[in-house]
Amino acid sequence: MRYLMTCLAAMLATTPIAAQTIVFDPHIDLPKSAVAPGWTGLSDASSQFDLERAHNGGLTTAAIALFVPQGARDPASLAAAQAAFVARDAAIHAIADRNPTYADFARSPADVRRIVATGKFAVVESLLNAWPLGEDLDAFDRWYARGVSIIGFVHAGHNQFADSSRPALQLGDRPTEHGGLSPLGRQAVKRLNDLGVLIDVSQLSEAAFDQVLALSRAPVIATHSDVRALVDNARNLSDAQLDALKAKAGVIGINAFSAYLRARSPGTLKAVADLQAEYGLTPAGKALSTERQAEYDRRYHDIVGKEPVATVSNLVDAVDYAVKRIGIDHVALSSDFNHGGGVTGWADVGETANVTAELKRRGYTSEQIDKLWGGNVLRVWQAAIDVRDPAYRPVK
Helix, strand or coil: CHHHHHHHHHHHHHCCCCCCCCCEEEEEECCHHHHCCCCCCCCCCCCCCCHHHHHHHCCCEEEEEEECCCCCCCHHHHHHHHHHHHHHHHHHHHHHHCCCCCEEECCCHHHHHHHHHCCCEEEEEEEECCHHHCCCCHHHHHHHHHCEEEEECCECECCCCECECCCCHHHCCCCCCCCCECHHHHHHHHHHHHHCCEEECCCECHHHHHHHHHHCCCCCEEEEECECCCCCCCCCECHHHHHHHHHCCCEEEEECCHHHHCCCCHHHHHHHHHHHHHCCCCCCCCCCCHHHHHHHHHHHHHHHCCCCCCEHHHHHHHHHHHHHHHCHHHEEEECCCCCCCCEECECCHHHHHHHHHHHHHCCCCHHHHHHHHHHHHHHHHHHHHHCCCCCCCCCC
């Protein structure tokens, strides 16, 4: 490890991380190894992200997601999720705290620019799936104080704040629970605006997406979403949603998630449907036991894992579509590494330069690439900060 750190220090001393631009991935997850004692994020072969490969690939900044999958809404499950949140938050901070020569923690776009200018990696903390917060709006204040700058209400499954674009049938979800945002979710939009937190609309149902855009005083971001016109999946944004995002001065982070960039084959779709029927996963079905959920998840991933993987070219096809639809100022790039993200040519952060090379091959200018790789995310984040309520005093 000492040799590795010495080599990395030498590289950082001789090669600026941001030779041309801030390269900002707005959605990366932690690897499972992150909660192990002594994990630092400096070098981790089990992960698609570590500081060494980020440097080699030219990635300068990432929003690392504080994330726990949606679970049952009972006290025991909620307590376990809250404990997991604390452990994973500590791991995110450890990337900067345990590697002060190579990384620093950023709480604003100005921080990102300052940190990257010194040759360090800028660590931003986001939060995806607010279920572990319970019904305590003040929890948003406490996580903001801890350093969370971007928040998305849901993941796969409805929760107390909003409906998801992917109801969790294995948890007994119906197609809709709140008709979009719950009353608590509507209050949460205002609270996040007051704090200056950037709202992430990825994963939301169409109704919830529309309601967030209508209620928010600030522009919003879809940190990891793709284009429904290219792949018809509820997780992808429709043309109408893209247009609404532009009208709100927001941004979509085109996501390197293969299933949302390359349509699944009819055979795979049928196999998944047959599997769901076998487990009784219908909108009117009952929740599965923990054991049956794990069994279903394993078999599901065995099926979809046989699909061919999308490529960097597919990723940039989606970028092209979004840019033509809503303009270069409203599009960014994201990986979703460590939670299913990764395409041929951009399988981990060490291959980030391949995306830039494909953008150049398609004719994007340096100025346009700067916007796609960070400028647009920084703009929308600053806009969220600019609308915060100066009279609001965060709860400690």
